[in-house]
Amino acid sequence: MASTKAILVDITKCIGCRSCEQACKQIHGFPSDTEAKLSPTALTVIEERGDKFVRRMCMHCQDPACASACLVGALKKSAAGPVTYDGSKCIGCRYCLVACPFSVPRYEWAKLVPYVKKCDMCSERQLKGQLPACVEACPVQASTSGTRDDLLEEAQRRIFADSKYVRHIYGSDEAGGTSVFFISDVPFEKLGFVTPPKQALPLLTASALGDGPTVILVGGALLSGLYWITQRRALVALAEAREKSAKERS
Amino acid sequence: MITGRIPRISFWRTVVAIIFAGGIYSMYARFALGLKAATHLTDPQPWGLWVGLGTLCGVGLSAGGFAIAASVYLLGLDRYRPILRTAVLISFLGYCTVCVGMLYELGIPWRIWHPIIMWNRHSVLFEVSWCVMLYTTVLALEFSPALIEKLPWAKPRELYLRWHHSILIALVLIGTLLSSMHQSFLGGLYLITKGRLDPLWYTPYLTTMFYLSAIPAGLALTIMAIYLCVRSLNVRVDMRLLSDVSQVIGPLLAIWGVFRFVDIINRDALAYLWMWREETALFWLEIFLLVIAPLFLLNMRKVKQNPQYLYGTCALIVMGFMTNRLNVSITALQASSGIYYVPKWTEFAASLATITAAVVAFHYAVRYLDILPKNSPTKKWIAASAPARA
Numbered sequence: 001m002a003s004t005k006a007i008l009v010d011i012t013k014c015i016g017c018r019s020c021e022q023a024c025k026q027i028h029g030f031p032s033d034t035e036a037k038l039s040p041t042a043l044t045v046i047e048e049r050g051d052k053f054v055r056r057m058c059m060h061c062q063d064p065a066c067a068s069a070c071l072v073g074a075l076k077k078s079a080a081g082p083v084t085y086d087g088s089k090c091i092g093c094r095y096c097l098v099a100c101p102f103s104v105p106r107y108e109w110a111k112l113v114p115y116v117k118k119c120d121m122c123s124e125r126q127l128k129g130q131l132p133a134c135v136e137a138c139p140v141q142a143s144t145s146g147t148r149d150d151l152l153e154e155a156q157r158r159i160f161a162d163s164k165y166v167r168h169i170y171g172s173d174e175a176g177g178t179s180v181f182f183i184s185d186v187p188f189e190k191l192g193f194v195t196p197p198k199q200a201l202p203l204l205t206a207s208a209l210g211d212g213p214t215v216i217l218v219g220g221a222l223l224s225g226l227y228w229i230t231q232r233r234a235l236v237a238l239a240e241a242r243e244k245s246a247k248e249r250s
Numbered sequence: 251m252i253t254g255r256i257p258r259i260s261f262w263r264t265v266v267a268i269i270f271a272g273g274i275y276s277m278y279a280r281f282a283l284g285l286k287a288a289t290h291l292t293d294p295q296p297w298g299l300w301v302g303l304g305t306l307c308g309v310g311l312s313a314g315g316f317a318i319a320a321s322v323y324l325l326g327l328d329r330y331r332p333i334l335r336t337a338v339l340i341s342f343l344g345y346c347t348v349c350v351g352m353l354y355e356l357g358i359p360w361r362i363w364h365p366i367i368m369w370n371r372h373s374v375l376f377e378v379s380w381c382v383m384l385y386t387t388v389l390a391l392e393f394s395p396a397l398i399e400k401l402p403w404a405k406p407r408e409l410y411l412r413w414h415h416s417i418l419i420a421l422v423l424i425g426t427l428l429s430s431m432h433q434s435f436l437g438g439l440y441l442i443t444k445g446r447l448d449p450l451w452y453t454p455y456l457t458t459m460f461y462l463s464a465i466p467a468g469l470a471l472t473i474m475a476i477y478l479c480v481r482s483l484n485v486r487v488d489m490r491l492l493s494d495v496s497q498v499i500g501p502l503l504a505i506w507g508v509f510r511f512v513d514i515i516n517r518d519a520l521a522y523l524w525m526w527r528e529e530t531a532l533f534w535l536e537i538f539l540l541v542i543a544p545l546f547l548l549n550m551r552k553v554k555q556n557p558q559y560l561y562g563t564c565a566l567i568v569m570g571f572m573t574n575r576l577n578v579s580i581t582a583l584q585a586s587s588g589i590y591y592v593p594k595w596t597e598f599a600a601s602l603a604t605i606t607a608a609v610v611a612f613h614y615a616v617r618y619l620d621i622l623p624k625n626s627p628t629k630k631w632i633a634a635s636a637p638a639r640a
Contacts, residue, residue: 067372068373068442069375071373072365072368072370089368091359091361093356095439098296103293103294107285107296114284195445204444204454208374208438208457209372209435215427215431219430223426223427224423227323227324
């Protein structure tokens with residue numbers, strides 16, 4: 001996974017110009033009005049927290065809960081890094097919205113044929129060698145992109161070089177690790193960041209699903225055994241009754 | 251006579267008509283105006299009443315069919331045979347409401363078949379959808395003789411019934427396994443919400459919890475339905491049978507209750523039991539309705555012997571079960587989602603209409619098919635000395 005793509009957001013550098021928001025809206029053809037929260041027409045937003053600007057977007061987990069939840073496999077972790085969505089498969093069950101630990105996916109509630117909307121890290125642009133639109137638009141390099149390993153190294157270098165940084169890279173181990181990282185000079189919980197479990201969330205359901213075959217094998221054997229006993233009992237009872245009536249007749 | 255063709259206006263017919271009128275408007279709202287117009291669902295609360303009530307309660311309360319079928323055919327508890335068809339019919343209609351409910355709930359309902367060819371084996375919902383599809387088919391097959399035996403053509407009828415007889419045990423066995431799997435996997439759906447589902451409900455054993463509570467609740471609903479049949483459809487059932495079933499429900503609920511508390515102690519969540527908050531109040535409501543009150547009532551002689559009291563007790567159990575499922579799907583996620591979800595009236599109306607349709611179908615099935623033995627016009631409960639025969 002050394003060459004998977006990632007994004008690093010340095011909150012200390014963001015000036016809140018919202019160029020990333022606008023660039024995102026532009027390449028998706030969304031109306032350009034600024035929105036306060038993520039929505040089907042705002043796949044990334046800048047949230048103001050005190051004097052800080054916090055960018056919100058899909059975290060592109062290494063082992064995404066949404067992709068494991070999606071029953072038709074519409075959501076996938078691509079080999080290149082982004083978590084992508086294939087609308088032609090989606091049936092609209094919205095389990096991905098329930099499953100996402102960062103509450104990122106949005107649903108087009110107002111539409112008659114609604115789809116899930118979320119950032120795909122400009123997957124197609126990246127395949128062509130271009131930068132994600134938001135990163136390209138950032139005038140101060142608060143958002144940078146590159147390979148996951150390089151960005152982790154860079155983030156590490158920054159937080160250890162300057163004592164103003166919180167000594168944690170948000171995304172390095174959250175939900176088992178993500179492909180979007182944040183570094184900050186204010187504790188993350190004060191900026192509205194959630195604290196999801198440190199393990200990859202699909203592991204939680206994998207163990208339950210793993211019990212399925214056991215249930216079938218053990219349960220099937222047990223029930224067949226019980227049925228055999230039931231049958232056998234009925235046969236014995238029948239034979240005994242016959243014997244009895246034969247004796248009575250003789 | 252013309253007057254004979256016009257349905258009489260009675261109280262219940264009026265109620266059903268009002269419910270269906272609400273249902274038709276909800277159908278219009280959902281399919282012509284969209285999810286936003288028909289529901290109060292939002293991104294932080296993507297699953298609401300239709301999943302909590304329609305799916306979780308619908309599937310759970312339909313557990314009676316597989317429990318009774320397995321008891322009769324696999325465990326050889328032949329004395330429950332008289333209520334077998336009723337139990338299977340309730341389950342079948344229950345799963346039908348779940349499938350219809352899915353059409354309301356899915357954003358793109360005409361793609362409901364997608365899981366058949368688009369697989370994701372890592373998804374709990376994928377397993378649930380397959381189990382529900384297969385088990386609904388199994389239930390349809392299990393119930394089919396009740397319809398087929400009414401066919402006027404002797405040859406195909408006998409052919410079908412013979413074929414059905416030869417596969418029946420296999421059907422029951424598969425049905426039991428499928429039920430056991432998806433009843434638990436419905437709880438498994440919420441395993442992935444770790445850290446967001448309230449500690450009073452989140453446990454790695456959510457699957458077991460769901461399985462253990464579904465069986466007694468399904469049996470309780472079966473008792474309720476049979477009581478109503480005896481009361482107003484003039485059929486014949488031995489009261490002792492219902493009483494026997496209720497004596498199985500008690501221990502099952504006790505096991506669930508003990509398991510629930512041991513789990514809470516194990517997870518160090520005891521502190522949440524005494525907090526002053528809505529979640530805790532609803533938790534205690536669930537425990538009271540599903541464990542404390544039934545265990546107390548089911549041990550009373552009066553309840554064991556009086557069908558009406560037994561009916562009331564079973565109603566409490568069903569309500570407790572519904573509280574539990576709605577707690578998991580709505581209450582327990584409320585705090586982390588940060589919004590307060592109250593279903594829109596059209597959500598209630600759609601669910602109510604679907605359930606009512608199933609009740610109406612059940613009513614006509616009992617009346618016109620051989621589901622329960624019909625009574626001679628006067629007697630209601632047969633004397634305790636004469637055992638019922640199917």
